[in-house]
Amino acid sequence: NAGVTQTPKFQVLKTGQSMTLQCAQDMNHEYMSWYRQDPGMGLRLIHYSVGAGITDQGEVPNGYNVSRSTTEDFPLRLLSAAPSQTSVYFCASSYSEGRHEKLFFGSGTQLSVL
């Protein structure tokens, strides 16, 4: 079982460039989410999805787009990168059965925007 796979692990962009961070999970989880982690600010939710075809905004959605065409994939798009988007990005998926749930994280993408 691969779990949650994120690519790339590292990326350097110039201001104004666009790119897509890939996230795939092989656990058939309905819920997927994208976080960014910054020093002193903790994990902040960017976008999330409760199933294929359904996405919603988190705390810090500006500058990012997502789509969920399949259960497995949840890509995060940066439309026009800005230095403020320099961060470590984590994708997560989770299942929920009654009151039991568990969150699985990818290993992260370290993004630098120059």
Add this chain to the structure above:
Amino acid sequence: KQEVTQIPAALSVPEGENLVLNCSFTDSAIYNLQWFRQDPGKGLTSLLLIQSSQREQTSGRLNASLDKSSGRSTLYIAASQPGDSATYLCAVRPGAGNNRKLIWGLGTSLAVNP
């Protein structure tokens, strides 16, 4: 607005010591509370989840407790080992249970010295 605080921000202990990490939250109306571990350059790993109706959960040398009325949770690590060195984060799932967004603390960075 729910806020989650973890104190101390960093902790250094000798190997073999029992230790307690603290997590406090401002709104007692939580669905559950989770503890995670993050190793440098890696994603988060779920350790323990405590439902709002539970007082504690145990997994191996880890024991997490929850006191909703006082807005506190503790993670107890028995007989600490150098391999326990990591950042430990707690996250609260607020409210009635349909809201799957988590509120995160900033974490406690633990160093266990041989």
